[in-house]
Amino acid sequence: MTPLAPTASLPQPGIMGRALGGLFFVLALVISGFGVYNAAHAAGVAGTHGTLAVEHCWVKQGSRSSSDTTVCxxxxxxxxxxxxxxxxxxxAKxxxxxxxxxQQAGGSYVRVGFGETTRWIALFFLGWLVAAFGMSFAVTGMCPRSGMQVAMISRAVSGTxxxxxxRWLxxxxxxxxxxxLLLTLLAWLLT
Structure with a gap:
């Protein structure tokens, strides 16, 4: 009896798997750091507080992978x-x-408020998910070549x-x- 689809096998451990895991950790740090930085400004903890008197708005064209953004x-x-x-x-619109x-955040500005703060904190937690995804590659040293191998590598570390x-991350x-995100939605609905 022959299988219907070829079975995937685990890749060999090596430097590429650890590098991929490291790349995910760096990406997680950047995402979480960006979230904390903007959350601190949106909460009024960092930066210079003030008021932006809006004079005009325009639509900044996005690339093929991102949508258009309204800038005021x-x-x-x-x-x-x-x-x-x-x-x-x-x-913002x-x-x-x-x-x-x-709140002035370096050369840019961040809206202040509860909803804005919780939105940026959600980005901080997204960084944890990115770190968790890359953890399997960093620990095993295996670099996946297909989606099936990603699942197999994740399963390989499940009991360790x-x-x-x-799992905790x-x-x-x-x-x-x-x-x-739920708190952000509630803040948006209540304003």
Whole structure:
């Protein structure tokens, strides 16, 4: 009796698998760091607080893989009137003439509020999911060549300590990002 489809086998461990796992960890750090950085600004913990007086909005064309984004620009004025930026902009759909509470984050601006903060915290937890995905490759050193091999490598670490940590990262990442997105949705519905 012959099988209907060829069976996949586990790839050999090597430097490429560990490098792939490392790449996922770096990507997870970048995603989580970006989330924490913007959450701190949206919560008002970091940066300079002020108001953006929206003067005009435009649509920034996205690439084939990303959608168009509405950007609104105007004048930022800090609460203490020490910082004035006539070329400030935020990625948001706001009516011209509106005043938006923002936090200056380096050279950009982030909207302030509970919903914005929880949205950025959800991104932090997304980084945990990316780390969990790459953990199997880093631990085994196996570099998958197909989706079937990804599943097999993940299954290979399921009974180990690394598998337990991976499960914890997935559960915490899903719970954290899900809760934050739910809170973001509730904040959006209540405003």
């Amino acid at each position: 620009g105007g004048t930022f004025r800090s609460d203490d009137d020490k910082v004035v930026d006539d070329e400030a902009s935020i990625r 706001v009516k011209p003439g509106s005043k938006v509470s923002v 300590r690394a598998g337990a940590v991976r 997935v559960r915490a990442g899903l719970a954290g990002s899900g809760l934050c």
